[in-house]
Amino acid sequence: MRLKTTLITTMTALSLALAGTAYAEKVMRLHHLNNDDPFDNGSGAMATVFKSLVESGTNGSVTVESYPNGQLGDDAQVLSQLRAGVVQSGIHSVGGFASAYPMIGVLDVPFAFPDVSTTYEVFDGPFGDKLAADIEEKTGLKVLGFGDSGGLFAITNSRREVRSPEDMEGLQIRTMGLDTHQEVIRSLGGQPTAIAWSEVYTALQTGVADGQMNPIPIISFARFDEVQDYLTLTNHLFAPYVWVVSDQFWNSLDEHEQSVVKSAARSAIVAGRGISRIIESSERGLPHLSANMEVHALTPEEMEAFREASQPAVKEIIAEKYGAEGEEMLNAFLEAIEEASQ
Known part of the structure; x- marks a missing residue:
């Protein structure tokens, strides 16, 4: 009986260890072009907030590794890595994203926006959904949202x-x-x-x-x-940031994890917008x-x-x-x- 109990205990521990390994394998490598200081730039704020909310919201079943300052390559190089499944997510400039989705250039009509708040309504609304759907169809990448690269x-x-x-x-x-x-x-x-x-x-x-x-x-x-x-x-x-995740990684997440990732991205985008406006109006921005x-x-x-x-x-x-x-x-x-x- 003691041997049987020991065997069951050992098998249970092994199962838990394997489950922990499976969870640990859900690592989201996140590319962006600036540093990770959330008070220094929009993409840094986005990456920091996103990591915190994803890891806490999934109880660690999904971890986020941020690679700032283009450590994984430039936008075009990372887009290739995303499609290959080597990188799981990227916050891309429109210039870099054009290599995967050239029609992003339709956003470049000059003097179209009356103010920066209007940009948020446009990209968070039906047009943003339409653009995201077209990007997903043509690139095979899941769009998490459109961030603020600094404003007008x-x-x-x-x-x-x-x-x-x-x-x-x-x-x-x-x-x-x-x-x-x-x-x-x-x-x-x-x-x-x-x-x-x-x-x-x-x-x-x-x-x-x-x-x-x-x-x-x-x-x-x-x-x-x-x-x-x-x-x-x-x-x-x-010029919004285009935030995407590889379809392969997205499909590896369960329904709850996908919900957490989407919610975390929305909050992170709001944080990025906020820090951009703060920097713009503070002594680190226009007054400076x-x-x-x-x-x-x-x-x-x-x-x-x-x-x-x-x-x-x-x-x-x-x-x-x-x-x-x-x-x-x-x-x-x-x-x-x-x-x-x-």
């Missing part, structure tokens, strides 16, 4: 104040490698140049590029105020930049001149590149903005 874009340069499209004439402006981003600058009279993110500071410092465009928090934490003299608050683009740069906010009349110069050209690029399907998605995007703005 501004333009900086080292040569002169920019108040009109004419002031952009001849300025070499760094952009992402997206045709639509480059067309925004080209339509305004500037000369777009695609430079890898890791090389932007040096390019601005050495004069390889005169300027660049990014949201205020990114301009601040990248220390571009050290190599740029002029900041124009154009608010001309919003204003002390080192000459800042100009476009008046409604100035903004309309920029809109008239750039929107038709970008819409034409979208129609040519993405065809009827792209135009349909673009129209849905613009209709969603109009509805959210009312």
Whole structure:
């Protein structure tokens, strides 16, 4: 009897150990391009909040390993790893995500959003669902949501104040490698140049590029105020983070785990938005930049001149590149903005 009891006890312990191993195998490797400090940037806040909520909500059956600062590679490389099942999740810039889903360029209509709060309504609403469904169909990746990469874009340069499209004439402006981003600058009279993110500071410092465009928090934490003299608050683009998870990993989760992951991602996206707004308005954001740069906010009349110069050209690029399907998605995007703005 004692031997039988010992055998049962041993088998039970072994079963529990194997179960623990099975749980431990549900590791979610999460890629993003910035550091993991939740008070420093949006994606860091997203990764930190997500990890905490997933691990506590699943009692450790799913663990999250964050790989910040592009440790696993750039966005395009990680997207390949996601499809291969090597990486389980990634928070991607639109520039990087375009390698897997080129039609993300329909979001690049300049001067489309009246304010940053409208972007949240659009991407959290029916249009966001429509875009996510199309991404999932074309890439095989599950979309967890659309995060805030820092807010609406501004333009900086080292040569002169920019108040009109004419002031952009001849300025070499760094952009992402997206045709639509480059067309925004080209339509305004500037000369777009695609430079890898890791090389932007040096390019601005050495004069390889005169300027660049990014949201205020990114301009601040990248220390571009050290190599740029002029900041124009154009608010001309919003480039969301696209947060995806591999379909293979998603299907390995049970129903409860999937629910926890989805809920955690929603909370993490809200946290990322909040920290972006805090940084933007605090001494680490616009007030700090204003002390080192000459800042100009476009008046409604100035903004309309920029809109008239750039929107038709970008819409034409979208129609040519993405065809009827792209135009349909673009129209849905613009209709969603109009509805959210009312």
